[in-house]
Amino acid sequence: MKLTVFGATGGIGREIVRQALDAGHEVTAVVRDPARFTVTGPRLEVFRSDLSDPEALRPAVAGRDAILSGLGARLLADAGVATRLTRSVLWAMEAAGTRRLLVVSAAPVGPPPERQSLADKAVVAAVSATLRKIYDDLREMEAELAASGTDWTSVRPPRLTDQPVTGHYRRVVGGTPAKGRTIARADVAHAMLAMADDPATVRQGVGIAY
Incomplete structure (x- = not known):
């Protein structure tokens, strides 16, 4: 598949x-500062943007099979960034005719x-x-998704850890796994890639956890 990843310098991205x-x-990989992005590969393109200009994002999303976003606040002071930046991504996608979008939200949402x-x-x-404030931001982001014309999926993990990928976790479409207290960022990424071409997750919130 041809994929675009927003928030590519973050843990999940x-x-x-x-x-x-x-x-x-x-x-x-869409990044604000390429110097902070250390991943390399022959099938990788690094696209520099601070997401302030949605029109400038169109080349990054046009012709892609799916867009995956790890955008979100890392600190309480950043609350609001998920909604604001996701609006730019949605605008660019709709302008380019790209439909599939997966984003990271949170279990309490x-x-x-x-x-x-x-x-x-x-x-x-x-x-x-x-x-x-962060969860309010994510709820508003999800409302923006629901009002859009994209085939979105909101992935809702509990507390994140930095353990290696396992590929083994629980997934509940439209719900939240019982007693799901943690999941590794690597397994959130694994789940998002697995859902990219899964029609059962389109226009759904999906809870994931160990």
């Missing part, structure tokens, strides 16, 4: 690029899992209160 190249895909324990409810409530 970088893993998407690496795994996609290893799988033989052609990848365009989705529905609570079935039979959630009181302890887990308390943990989610505490984390949600602390990161409320």
Whole structure:
């Protein structure tokens, strides 16, 4: 497939690029600062952009089979960036006629899992209160996706770790895995690539966790 990856210098985005190249895909990595991007490969194109000009993004998304985005706030002070930057990506995609988009959201944005324990409810409530602005940003981003004409998927992981890829995790389309407390960034990337051509995940939120 021909793929474009936004947020390619982040933990998940970088893993998407690496795994996609290893799988033989052609990848365009959109980055703000190419000096921070260390992945290389013969099927890799690095596209420099700060995403402030949606029109300038059209060449990065035109003719692609799927767009995968790891864009999002890394700090509370960055809350709002996921919605703002995803709007630019959506505009460019719709202008270029590219339809498939997968983005990273978060488990608390989705529905609570079935039979959630009181302890887990308390943990989610505490984390949600602390990161409320970030989760509000992700909810607004998902609303933008739902209002768009793209074939979107919102991938909702719980707490992220930096463990190696395993390829083994649970996935719930339209829901959240029960007792799903962690997942590695590498496995989020693995899941997103696996869903890129999966029609069952189109216009759906997908919870993933170990």
